[in-house]
Amino acid sequence: MIRFEDIGLRYGTGPEVLRGINFTLTPGSFHFLTGASGAGKSSLMRLMYVGLRPTRGCITLFDRDVATLKRDDLPALRRQIGVVFQNFRLLDHLSALDNVALPLRMAGIAESEIREHVAELLGWVGLGDHLDARPPTLSGGQQQRIAIARSVIARPRLLLADEPTGNVDDSIGMRLLYLFEELYKLGTTVVIATHNEGLISRFGHPRLHLDQGTLAVVPAGTRMAVGPITPPALPAALAGPIPPPVLPAALAGIVGPVLRSPPGSNPNGES
């Protein structure tokens, strides 16, 4: 059980970026997290993986009040949460296999077991031939699949993914979503932040919708009201046709005729 009660968050002395957040995620539920850029999705995700502490309110993770947990108890709690970051956050100096193996190594799993499990999962996400490749040598989509494999390898109880299909083509995107769906069916609580309305409607799960720091839980199948989009007026500096470049006075007399002369003619008009 994951519960947020009257959560508020502000950075420093700034305004509250999240206000009065209330929701409960039952074990084995699947939610999309939606909202415009700047609505507070990333902040809410950070609160969920205990990368931040709320300014006010109470967060219950796996039936434990996070505020009352001792610092030494937090790593074990965090290891039950898998996170797919929007910018992947892979370790460039490690191979794909070592990146995916990180959560297992942190959990103290024997090396003999790690390679077998990681290789199998990387094969499943289509990277079986790239076990020893380092992230910088792989495409964005391949890196994203490594990040997803890393987030699920330790069978987390809560999976948080920030735009997990943003860099992959539709077929791979669907395959990854089905992976999340399978984990959800096996009991993992899944929260996926996305702007992809197609995915949301296809999978038909409820959504947590953030709007200017406040959250609404929207049942599955409900279409979000989207107002007419009015193109914004361009600022004056960008309006109008692009003016031709003005040459400095020192160059105008020399370069000008050359630029204006047709090919083959004498730029100085001499015969």
Next chain:
Amino acid sequence: MFGQRLDLPLAEDATGRFLVWIIAVMIYLAILALAGAMVLAGLAGRWEHGLTGRLTVQIAPMTEEQVPPQAQRVELVLALLRATPGIQKAEPVTAATARGLLEPWLGSALPDDLPLPALVDVVTLPGGRLEVPALAERLARAVPGARLDNHAAWLADLRMLARTAQLVALVLLLLVGGAAVAAVVFAVRTGLALHSPVVELLHIMGATDSYVARQFQTHILSLAMRGGTIGLTLALVTVFFLHRATGEASAGLLPEMALSALEWLALLLVPAVAAGLAVLTARLTVLRALAAMP
């Protein structure tokens, strides 16, 4: 432990390269300071051992007519000493031996008529209760020109010298250790700052503080062992050449650099102790920095 895959790319940092050489220099200085302190302590010990339990009576040459000749006064001194309880042995130092003692300073061509004091070497009984001041007074009263030297002033100077040298060596060791600790703290903090995104990622993924600290410990241990090996090698070469130089020095004026097997072992252990200190410093620095994370 070496060659182990690290989650943090610490081996690629430039700080590692300078830390190896800083540690090498520190180990070099520490070993030389320690070796110097050991040699001086050993030397002072040998000198003290040689002088403790020994007294010397000097019978000055005198030309006054009423004073018996020097040889007769020597006999008087010997008789008095041999009759004193607590004295094991009293033997006159031969003229040839006395001249030999002066040879390093005055050369071998000493004139025969050079007035030299006669010396009587005295060995006291171990644990005996010889009243040295009372004996000195009796000797001075009974034999004109006789003076008892119990080497107290010389021994006090020697002890002071040895203690001062050991103190200087200790201060040097502390300074070197402090500088090495500061260098490790700086390198670790730089590593934490350079790799803060990765450290934060590991933290979020559920790495314990010890897990992150172990990454730095492994890296620092590797650097400390490399630096330690370089410093130890250079220091042993230096000590070897100093040993040879003092051994070949003429006239026996320079003390011989003699170290026991245990002392050589202590010198060899310096890099290991330094590596342990560096690893502990790295661990405490990382744990302190991570304590600020949520």
